[in-house]
Amino acid sequence: MVEQEAHPNRWKAMPFIALAVSLIIMDATVVNVALPVIIGDLSLSASDAEWINSIYSLVFAALLITLGRVGDLHGRRRLLLIGIAVFGVASVMASASSSGATLITARLLQGVGGAMVLPATLSTVNALFKGKERGIAFAIWGSTIGGMAAVGPVVGGWLTTVSSWHWAFLINIPIVAIVLVGVLIFVPETKDDHVQKGSDFAGITLSIIGLSLIVFGLIEGIRFGWWKSQEVFTVAGVSWSFTVSPVVVAFVLGLAALAIFVRVESSRSLRGAPILLDLNLLKIKSFRYGSIAALVVALGEFGMLFSLPLFLQGGLGFTALHTGVLILALAMGTFLISGGTPQLSARMGGRAVVRLGLGLEAIAILGLSFSFSLSVSSFVIAAWLFLYGAGVGLATAQLTSVILADVPVAQSGQASGLxxxxxxxxxxLGVALLGALFFTTLGSTRIQGADIDGLLSAVKTTTLVAALVIGIGLLATIALPAQKNHSQL
Structure with a gap:
């Protein structure tokens, strides 16, 4: 079958596609740096702070694959426009928030918008470009993600320091306007006429319920009690009056929902119905263990990046801008090392490069944990973060290649989304789990007025556990099969 010609507007469309991706990436990194200031301004509790950070990723994860399929069926340009509009409205809502509940709701909506934008842009690039140009376009798309991850903390820190945290969200609005106009003018509509019609509503619902209940338990355990109730839990005017904590019930029901989800997905797969999770992919050893490693490593990474700004600003008195510049060292390490990763992979193999990268990550976070003190210099923190970033640059891209290496072409789309x-x-889960550890060690549900020595102990413990978690991810890569041809990675 002859591949269709590339679209004539492809290069005019590319800047607006890249700008759309930059929105959702920059917003995620901006919040990490601005969060300590937001906590103080809105008098947020520990659970509020964790929800603001984790709800975005939770909704993103739950809807990503399904919304990608919606775009394939009904139009990627349409999905992109809706996603950008939702993200813009949510950004206005976030900037105007005067309470934790409003900001959490806004972040949830941003997650919905982001889950529309990411697959729509990736699929559009794939549809518009052909041959060698497709590789260049994908490189631009990927570089945008890396670049915004670097720029986001500095921009967010600068805006929060010189103006207010509200501008960390308001800055999205002019970008949203530019993207909407550019997409309407230059980005053509594309669909996939061969994609399976229908949606797995049962799978979506069960996965959202299960994951939400587990994240609820991790975040709210310090507030309502891990086993016995220590604060009254009220929903819609109904109070929980039992001795056992609602957190225990949330964990049990969450695990039950996920178990039912697996049964439902297996049954739908046998009937040939649309499914959210193709369980057959988990039979592929490289995909199974690579995905476990990716999940565990992300847990350690984002848990550490949640707690670090809380200590830098709450314990050491750094400004948001100072914090953003320090985190820039991480992004610089990633940027400088990633350029030579393909050549290194060709010589050593993707699996070895992943292990090297994860090893550097674990060592860097461990070193950071032991370096923390009330007199630690910015240079020391930046040096460890740079080394950590180098590990990320080695591991992340190659881990994706290793995960997808043995996946059949027909299943590559869903595997990539998964x-x-x-x-x-x-x-x-990283923000929820390590955030809970941070505040439990701190012995308080609030950063404001927290004991400085308590903050030091909390960040030391959290980063130490983050290093151990990434070490577990490294162990998971031992089960990865060796690649027969390194050059293919």
Whole structure:
């Protein structure tokens, strides 16, 4: 079958596609740096702070694959426009928030918009470009993600320091306007007439319920009690009056929902119905263990990046801008090392490069944990973050290649979406789990007025556990099969 010609407007469309991706990436990194200031301004509790960070990734992970299929069926340009519009409205809502509940709701809506934008842009690039140009376009798309991850903390820190945290969200509005106009004018509509029609509503519902209940338990355990109730839990005017904590019930029901989800997906697969999770992919060893590694590593990474700004600003008194510049060292390490990763992979093999990268990540976070003190210099923190970023640059891209290496072409689309979902899920669980550890060690549900020595102890413990978690991800790569041809990675 002869491949269709590339679209004539492809290069005019590309800047607006890249700008759309930059929105959702920059917003995620901006919030990390601005969060300590937001906590103080809105008098947020520990659980509020964790929800603001984790709800975005949780919704993103739950809807990513399904919304990608919606775009394939009904039009990627249409999905992109709706996603950008939703993201813009949510950004206005976030900037105007005067309470934790409003900001959490806005972040949830941003997650919905982001879950529309990411697959729509990726599929549009794939549809518009052909041959060698497709590789260049994908490189631009990927570089945009890396670049915005670097720029986001500095922009967010600068805006929060010189103006207010509200501008960390308001800055999205002019970008949203430019993207909407550019997409309407230059981006053509594309669909996939061969994609299976229908949606797995049962799978979506069960996965959202299961994951939400587990994240609820992790975040709210410190507030309502891990086993016995220590604060009254009220929903819609109904109070929980039992001795056992609602957190325990949330964990049990969440695990039950996920177990039913697996049964439902297996049954739908046998009937040939649309499914959210193709369980047959988990039979592929490289995909199974690679995805586990990706989830666990994201858990450690994002848990660490949640707690670090809380200590830098709450414990050491750094400004948001100072914090953003330090985190820029991480992005610079990633940027400088990633250029030579393909050549290194060709010599060593993708699996070895992933292990090297994860090893550097674990060592860097471990070093950071032991370096923390109330007199630690910015240079020391930046040096460890740079080394950590180098590990990320080695591991992340190659881990994706290893995960997808043995996946049949016919299943590559869903497999690619699933590995992104595992990463997003890991980031949400990381904030919930390590955030809970941070505040439990701190012995307080609030940063304001917290004991400085308590903050130091909390960040040391959290980063130490983050290093151990990434070490577990490294162990998971031992089960990865060796690649027969390194050059293919």
């Amino acid at each position: 590995q992104s979902t595992f990463r997003q899920l890991g980031s949400s």
